[in-house]
Amino acid sequence: MxxxxxxxxxxxxxxxxxxxxxxxxxxxxxxxxxxxxxxxxxxxxxxxxxxxxxxxxxxxxxxxxxLENFGTAWIDANLGRAMFNSLLVAVAVVACNCVFSVLAGYAFALMPFPGSFGIFLGILATTAIPVSVTLIPLFLMARGIPLAGGNDILGQGGSGLLDTLVGVMLPYLILPMNIFLARQYFSTSPPELAEAARIDGASEWRIFRSVYLPLAKPLVAVVAIFSFVGVWDDFLWPLVVTNTESSQTVQLALARFLASGNIQYGPLMAGAVIATIPVVILFLFNQRAFVSGLADGSVKG
Amino acid sequence: MSTSTPSPMGEATTSPVGGVPSPPASGRRPRRWSRIQIVGLLFVLPAGLYILIFQMIPVVYGFVLSFTEYNPIRRGGPEFTGLDNYAELVGDPEFGKALLMTGRYVLQVLPATVVIALVLALLVNRPFRGVGLFRSALYLPHIVSLTVVSMVWLWMYSPSGLFNDILTRFDFSPQTWLLDADTALNAVSGMRIWKALGSNMVLLLAGLQSIPRDLYEAARVDGAGRWKTFRYVTLPGLRPMLVYVVVMDIIFLAQGFAEVYVLTKGGPLGSTTTVNFLIYTEAFQYNQFGSASAMAFVLFAFIVGFSVLSVRSLVGRQK
Structure with missing residues (x-):
């Protein structure tokens, strides 16, 4: 500096x-x-x-x-397991968003069908719904998923997806904001490419996969980062849906470590550093995508 | 892993569906969907269904729950009680206080963070060597989780933390910060002002850079001073972004939770219990899903109201 x-x-x-x-x-x-x-x-x-x-x-x-604090945090807060959980959840969420959110945004921009704009607006409107409004229903839905976690076919009797990693990732798998970002991105892509490919007899999936997706690497980077940071940093949903160390995320592991007795600031901060490293690494290598993702999602719509 | 799923699904299902209507459709029927439109629908379908099931239906479900009494431990199912939950909230001093605290929180954090972020955006919107480093550094609080930064500030506010250390070095008496009902919310607000700077700055910077250069040229030619240029070129050009920033901040700040959970657990004496924190305790400590849902919808209404109000006041001045 x-x-x-x-x-x-x-x-x-x-x-x-x-x-x-x-x-x-x-x-x-x-x-x-x-x-x-x-x-x-x-x-x-x-x-x-x-x-x-x-x-x-x-x-x-x-x-x-x-370095003693790092060891203490790693063991006492069970950060190893928590990091593994967070990474697994984040990878699944990123993969899912990069496929389905991008695909939907692509179709909204370049393959409109009757009613598609209305559906898009509906999806966009969900970004303004407060978390607390859907929190309780999502909790009940996760608990009531049929045939999971000891549930019968009607979703009764067991704990469903509560306290599982699938339960943790459930609300983030397709984020409406990413669909919005993808639509904005593909709206500025030239539609002529698709027409040319169609004349050559390419299927719609191939046109997306081999023509437009390779051109959309910046978008995929933004979607991946947005999803990763969103799920990595979130707190309230993991707090509600998990209750044992087997499925807790790294943020939760830290909060439980903090609450587990007298505050030990040394190990706590060491844990905080560990929990922050993946996001900071991602940021350092993709600063442009971080910043443009935030700005793209704003007033262009 | 999930990358391979759409390909078979997309192609296998599209060809029969897309193939059927096209041969008889040769007689020019405008009503019929083209193959591209059908495939477009199929591309939207997974995301659309997901959003419907995990975003839209929960809103309806939650709204229904808000008219019931429901304890999830007893698996009897929700009991319809009409407007009881909402009626109880009207007279509930705890909820009223939480609403008031949430409103105060938003009003304390919002103007400060937007003004400082605007100053920062103006400062880093000039070419000088190392400007990228500054932008990154200022953005840092945004990417680090609210949980983690709250823990850092918990130490800074602790009796022997950074703030008291500085105060005692300059012969001031140490403060109680988070431990005093009068100052706790201010302390949380201070942290959140800092936390919100990065994203606001980046957004406002993008807004500044979207203002056409020639407007500044014209202002300069007309002999406008720095203040006038700011007042009549920068601010109007920034307005759409400013509106977005304010609305987003209202939505996020009004849902403050993790910072309260880490810093104060809603205390002391409920002085930092935000509505979201109250909803959490009501639902997941007292198992009152019905009344917690009602609280969530009252909060929702307030957020929408606040947002509309602020958009009106910001856009209204344009004329």
């Missing part, structure tokens, strides 16, 4: 904002950015601070850095 300071000051082009006020603006930006980032710096610092030192005045750079 400090290395860019001099370079930023001598920025060659200034547009919109006139050159005179650059210095105060930059100082202001440095201060704000510092304030935004500082909690994460502390999170990492505490993760390496021996737990018995984590109370009282802590220094930003640990005097006796240790």
């Amino acid at each position: 400090t290395g860019t300071r001099s370079a930023a000051m001598t920025s060659p082009r200034t547009r919109r904002i006139k050159g005179t006020s650059q210095v105060p603006a930059m100082i202001f930006l440095y201060i704000l950015s510092f304030l935004v980032v500082i909690p994460f710096v502390w999170m990492i610092s505490l993760a390496f601070t021996p737990n018995h030192e984590a109370f009282g005045s802590v220094s930003l750079i640990p005097a006796n850095p240790t």
